[in-house]
Amino acid sequence: MCLAVPGQVESIRDEHGIRMGRVNFGGVVKDVCLAYLPEIAVGDYAIVHVGFAISKIDEASAQETLRTFAELGILEEELAELRESDEPARPAADKTEPAP
Numbered sequence: 001m002c003l004a005v006p007g008q009v010e011s012i013r014d015e016h017g018i019r020m021g022r023v024n025f026g027g028v029v030k031d032v033c034l035a036y037l038p039e040i041a042v043g044d045y046a047i048v049h050v051g052f053a054i055s056k057i058d059e060a061s062a063q064e065t066l067r068t069f070a071e072l073g074i075l076e077e078e079l080a081e082l083r084e085s086d087e088p089a090r091p092a093a094d095k096t097e098p099a100p
Helices: 059-072 075-084
Strands: 005-015 018-025 028-033 045-049 052-057
Touching (some): 005 028, 005 059, 028 052, 045 059, 059 075
Antiparallel strands (some): 005 018, 018 028, 045 052
């Protein structure tokens, strides 16, 4: 389905000039690109979509969203997709292609 899922930032690192982090999604920990949220810190919660942290949220909102997903029966599906994807997300390089 590919929903945006909240997770808690466990660590942050620079990887070849790209801000990356380990984010915990209810026990599933994945590498996530944090480049779009320069203010995010360890312990903060973020909404993550296809490997990119796209919005910072508070803990209460994150927990409420996870509960709602679980009640709707979609949390396990989303966590399974996160478990399967091993490649960390990276922002696209800024390449300008010449016009043909």
